[in-house]
Amino acid sequence: MKTLRVVAAAAVVLAVIGTYGWRAQAQTGPASEPARKHAPDFTLTDQKGNTVKLSDFKGKVVVLEWTNPDCPFVQRHYKAGTMARLAKAYAAKGVVWLAINTTYYMNREKDAAWAEQQQIAYPVLGDHDGKIGKAYGAKSSPHMFVIDAKGNIAYRGAIDNDASGEKKEGVVNYVALALDAVLAGKPVAIPETKSYGCSVKYPPEPT
Amino acid sequence: MRGRWRVGLWLLTAAAAGFAPAPTARAAAGEEPVQAAFFADASAVAAGQPFRVGVLFRIAPEWHIYWKYPGDAGLATAVKFALPKGFVAGELHWPLPQSFVQPGDVAGYGYTGEVMLTAEVTTPEDLPVGEEFAIRARASWLSCRDICRPGGAELNARLAIAAQRAPANEALFREWTSRLPQTEKECTAAGRVQSVVAAAQTLPSSADTKIVIAIAWERKPAKVEFFPAPTEAVLTDKPTVNTSEDRTAIVMTARRSGVGAADRLECLVVFTLPEGERDGFPVEFQIPAANVPAPARP
Numbered sequence: 001m002k003t004l005r006v007v008a009a010a011a012v013v014l015a016v017i018g019t020y021g022w023r024a025q026a027q028t029g030p031a032s033e034p035a036r037k038h039a040p041d042f043t044l045t046d047q048k049g050n051t052v053k054l055s056d057f058k059g060k061v062v063v064l065e066w067t068n069p070d071c072p073f074v075q076r077h078y079k080a081g082t083m084a085r086l087a088k089a090y091a092a093k094g095v096v097w098l099a100i101n102t103t104y105y106m107n108r109e110k111d112a113a114w115a116e117q118q119q120i121a122y123p124v125l126g127d128h129d130g131k132i133g134k135a136y137g138a139k140s141s142p143h144m145f146v147i148d149a150k151g152n153i154a155y156r157g158a159i160d161n162d163a164s165g166e167k168k169e170g171v172v173n174y175v176a177l178a179l180d181a182v183l184a185g186k187p188v189a190i191p192e193t194k195s196y197g198c199s200v201k202y203p204p205e206p207t
Numbered sequence: 208m209r210g211r212w213r214v215g216l217w218l219l220t221a222a223a224a225g226f227a228p229a230p231t232a233r234a235a236a237g238e239e240p241v242q243a244a245f246f247a248d249a250s251a252v253a254a255g256q257p258f259r260v261g262v263l264f265r266i267a268p269e270w271h272i273y274w275k276y277p278g279d280a281g282l283a284t285a286v287k288f289a290l291p292k293g294f295v296a297g298e299l300h301w302p303l304p305q306s307f308v309q310p311g312d313v314a315g316y317g318y319t320g321e322v323m324l325t326a327e328v329t330t331p332e333d334l335p336v337g338e339e340f341a342i343r344a345r346a347s348w349l350s351c352r353d354i355c356r357p358g359g360a361e362l363n364a365r366l367a368i369a370a371q372r373a374p375a376n377e378a379l380f381r382e383w384t385s386r387l388p389q390t391e392k393e394c395t396a397a398g399r400v401q402s403v404v405a406a407a408q409t410l411p412s413s414a415d416t417k418i419v420i421a422i423a424w425e426r427k428p429a430k431v432e433f434f435p436a437p438t439e440a441v442l443t444d445k446p447t448v449n450t451s452e453d454r455t456a457i458v459m460t461a462r463r464s465g466v467g468a469a470d471r472l473e474c475l476v477v478f479t480l481p482e483g484e485r486d487g488f489p490v491e492f493q494i495p496a497a498n499v500p501a502p503a504r505p
Contacts (some may be wrong), residue, residue, distance in 0.1 A: 041259070055387060067502070070354050071354075071355060072349075072355060072356060073355075074358050104310075105353075110461070112392070130310075130311055131262070132314075134311055139279035139280050139311075139313050140279065140280035140281075140313075147362070148403050157338055157464075159394035161466070163282055164282065164285070164347065166342060179334065189465055190464065190465040190466055191465065192442055192462075192464055192465070193439065193442075193464050193465075193466055194442060195279075195280070196277075196281075196282060196438070197280055197282075198281075198351065198354070198355040199279065199281065199311075199313040199315060200310030200313060201310075201353065201356075202308050202309070202310035203310060205310050
């Protein structure tokens with residue numbers, strides 16, 4: 001009797017997978033695995049008015065840092081020098097560091113003022129219409145992406161394992177781990193984590 | 208970090224006087240949008256008899272704080288209780304969350320208005336009647352509207368020790384207990400759910416595990432919501448929830464992150480009855496590590 005019930009239940013689930021599951025994924029579901037791995041190209045303008053194209057860095061390892069000057073998580077990491085220190089250390093190894101500000105209510109003047117205030121040495125790219133943020137699925141500030149020399153996303157997720165900023169020890173910087181692996185030509189042990197921070201402030205959508 | 212560990216002090220008087228009405232709270236610019244207060248369901252506790260403690264969050268209009276899993280962004284609200292030796296606080300109980308869909312398809316799970324996070328405290332077998340003891344609750348949260356700000360409170364209270372437990376704040380605790388998820392069995396016994404079937408299948412040569420939940424309802428709910436609550440070891444994609452008549456199918460892709468070894472994925476199904484009451488039950492899955500690609504057949 002019990003066996004019969006389990007068999008019936010399994011049939012229901014199989015039917016659901018058939019009718020909803022795969023179709024839902026094909027139509028509206030998340031990107032498939034290969035699509036998750038390819039880094040979409042973009043052309044954006046930095047705080048100084050320079051045009052920056054991702055594909056110009058082909059053959060180089062690139063870090064994308066989704067940022068928002070108004071976000072307390074970003075402010076905490078800038079106060080601690082997390083991004084500047086990493087960017088500087090890995091620039092010596094040929095790694096390109098690009099910050100992207102998607103915050104819809106900001107503009108190039110704001111990006112420039114913030115870059116000057118924080119003495120940011122790398123480009124802060126304006127994506128204030130949110131197109132590139134959406135192409136990457138950037139959800140939070142910070143949200144980090146490491147792109148390998150072939151143009152594939154080798155890591156996406158949090159900057160580290162310390163969301164609340166209260167860890168006294170055992171802080172692991174996932175971006176540094178990924179960069180070390182990519183530069184050594186080794187597989188990235190942790191290719192994806194859940195990012196933390198403020199939600200990326202995309203332009204309000206008509207309801 | 209302005210106002211980070213603001214001390215909330217209406218707790219003892221409020222606990223003694225019962226549940227005070229919410230102050231009209233529209234946070235002015237720069238004002239902390241969240242106030243936290245401590246409550247216990249006893250004014251005096253007794254040896255060997257458990258009691259409950261809670262932190263009530265009052266959230267200004269337009270702002271929200273986060274559930275134990277915040278969604279795509281945000282930060283889980285946290286409460287830690289510090290108790291004298293021999294007292295043990297159990298895990299936090301989280302009322303049914305709400306979901307906020309923010310521009311750019313950024314999902315957020317949390318609370319607006321008011322929420323109380325509670326825990327049960329077991330007491331030692333031997334306590335000195337007539338004396339008092341101190342409880343400390345450390346609450347921290349991230350509140351957001353168009354901007355976010357971290358907040359926190361260090362809350363202190365003293366409770367008496369008596370031969371018999373003296374109840375307090377009963378209506379408040381009853382109210383927030385009624386907003387906790389039930390078990391699937393309780394939802395079935397209450398005549399709200401007919402059957403639930405859940406399955407997880409790891410796709411061949413893939414890191415992805417597809418989870419499917421099929422629910423048959425007694426009556427078609429007004430709304431069905433799905434809240435994954437992964438640990439850092441598991442990643443989840445956006446779930447799809449399809450309801451037609453008295454059936455709902457929920458489908459979601461999950462995979463292991465490579466951080467930690469826990470394979471448990473807890474999720475919550477929340478449904479709204481036609482009359483407007485919300486109810487919910489947890490569903491659990493095991494998410495295995497990525498399937499190793501099968502060797503090519505000769």
